[in-house]
Amino acid sequence: MNNKTNYLLRDYKPRLQKRKKKKNLQSSLIGIIVLSCFLFYFWSPSNEDDSLKTITQMELLEIIQQEDTELIPEKEVKSNEESIPPILTPDTEAISSNKKIELIIKSGDTLENLFIENNLNIADLFQIMSLENSKQYLKYLRPGDRFSIEHTNGDIDTLTKNLNLTKAFLISKINDRFASSLVDKQIERRKKFGYGKIKTSLFEAAIENGLTDKLIMNLASILAWDIDFVYDIRLDDDFFVLYEEIWQDGKYITDGEIIALEFNNNGKKYEAIRYTNENGVSNYFTPNGNNMSKAFIRAPVDFTRVSSNFNPNRKHPILNTIRAHRGVDYAAPRGTKIRASGDGKIIFQGVKSGYGNLIILQHGINITTLYAHMSDFNSAFKLGDRVRQNQVIGYVGSSGLATAPHLHYEYRVNGVHKNPRTVELPQAKPIQDKYLNDFLIKATSVMNELFVYKQSQSLSVAQNN
Template sequence: MIRRHLHWLLVLGGTALLGLAIGVLPDDAEATRAPETSVLAPTHENDTPAAELPVRTATPAQAPAAPPEPPGAWRVATVKSGDSLSLLFARNDLSPQELYKVTQNETAAKRLKRLYPGDEIKLRIDEDRLTELSYEFDLGRSLHMLRDADRFKAEIVQRPLEYRTAQAAGVINDSLFLSAQAAGLSDKLTMELAGIFGWDIDFVLDIRKGDRFAVIYEEVFLDGEKVRDGKIVAATFINRDKPFQAIRYTDADGHSDYYSPDGRSMRKAFLRTPVEFSRISSGFSLGRKHPILNTIRAHKGVDYAAPRGTPVRATGDGKIIHRGRKGGYGSTVIIQHGSSYSTLYAHLSNYARGFRTGSRVKQGQVIGYVGSSGLATGPHLHYEFRINGVHRNPLTVKLPDVQPLPRQYLADFQSHVTPLLASLDLLSQTNVALASDF
């Protein structure tokens, strides 16, 4: 009897010890990883420049066990118009001393110097002390600051972006924007599409019902969610039964541009129009009756009707040789493009800042704004195009090409082009077949 009781006591005691041993083991021993070490840039007078600041790429699939969080609760501070970092700190009850400690990190100070309305800065605050700061200054790239005693360390955390290819095609039934929207293109992509073909097609005058387009473009994803549209990779636009095709290509030096299938640049030395998507109110004519002077007077340019303040772009690279009042032209800018070409922009309401007579300008830069200065009945831009001093019709003059793709890249370009053209052709044919069914 005594032996039987002793036997059961030993069994129960062994079970209890085994239970205690099992209870202290982790639920999943294989899931336990050592925390990832993160290199932080210490604060000192000659802090690491922004380009050399250590970058840590966050990989969610291999995320390490999180280190203990600093004390305090997170707040999200949204930047308002006119805000500075000091105003943002004051609004969140942080003292000037805290601001001083943050801005002592030179690299972080540069990142936080330029804030834009709508930006969000995450602040972890514990008893009026900032313990941590996070600011996503670019898509997938964040400045992260962590308190270390009475100073802050900083790092750039970079989350990888994923690029996926998407397609869209459509037929012009009304306007380009409405037809592109019906095909699933955003306004940004539609503007980019018009910009690519804008040297060959006037999207105000040349578009006709029945014109077609097909586009292959990138979509950008972050953590599995689409965050924006990327660049157009390849596109076809058929205008009045004439096809135009463009392929985006990046050379070995990292320079990207759009080229026709035979390697010619889609860009020309001049833009066709200086005002985007405006209406032509008066064309080039040698026998037009002037609306104010009431006399027959040659109109050696094109008038673009547009709201006052509409940006006016330089149609080509060049040098400003006149910026000021010019008789009936009113406020005027004249640009010299090399030795043969010049362009004139008249009736401006104002000039763009940063330019004066003698300044160099690039194609597409804003040089002024639509107005009605001088002899003008209403807001519009008067635009002239001259070759060797002779006025030419800006709408019909043949525009000079820019340099084609360098020969050393042609073989690689052709290997890049072939599958994209096949995809564009299939997309266009499918779109035509679908359109014919309705």
């Protein structure tokens, strides 16, 4: 027992050193990933629909008559007169030159400069902007916003802004006047399989096999209770995933939800299946119906932030100075969010010698978790408050005995330190009895699909070798 405990609590330095090479490769890659996640945030759908229902197109909700041109400020009217392009072509020719363009907003873009760049009639833009709903949907643009415009020699026929995957704001010319409406957009969900084998990092494995960052982040979040993606990933770990792709108008838009997955980590197999109950609530369960989510997540910091800023040339600040190291350190940039690993109550919030700014959470009767070296606490919480799993309780810093920003994280059972990475975690509630039969039927079916894919994948890997 003593030996085992020593093993559990010993320094993680050797492993860290092995990981240094990987980190170097990872860091630039993950920079891109973080950036793309950021960009995705700006155009990702705000109400992705879980159900498979489709919606009829072009449901006109309201048509707003164009307002009087008096409403356009005098200055704008003037500039608009100046920039009206001379259009002298006869109607028949105009119809034949109807064109469609797609625009994706970049930082600093305005509709005005996009109209000028694309030789579109700026007077039309002023009329469009004078419609009541245009203020709501067109006035403020964000990078990643998508427009499609149909025009005839620069005169606008339709202008569509995608609001999210299933809704668009449409401006169309009806009897020489512009009208606006909200339209439903149909989406198609296609089933896809993916595979990856870890040679250097999870993200590289994904990229090699044509999988997106979004898919990998989803996968990591489903497994966040079981796998610490900072420290647990090993060479030759592999995964198989069945997921949805979202298509629209014959084009791939984004990855949808993961339907089922298998992840083989360090000789241990994890399987998860998505199940949506009759109330539309979705969760992931093991093939037996156990909840994938548990009372504690493994790593209380975002692993992409940890990896992207890991400096392989820097000596680990704490491992070299404290011999009996009783927790896990996550090197991360100052200000990285620290999340409560489980539901609990704040029983300490303040400064404590080497720990610096420290929070201790009490979970149930016998478990405590400890978060040290914070730069700041989340001001929303104070001593005695209850926090939920994943709520931000503070930010990474280097207060106390630390020479570089990192989170020092401890997990104690009855006051005894356990390795947070390997400790057996209390289970969350399994699937409700009333859903169990339905779940088992569906789970068997999707796991079979995944198994068939896995077989074919293994076969093709074997053939290539």
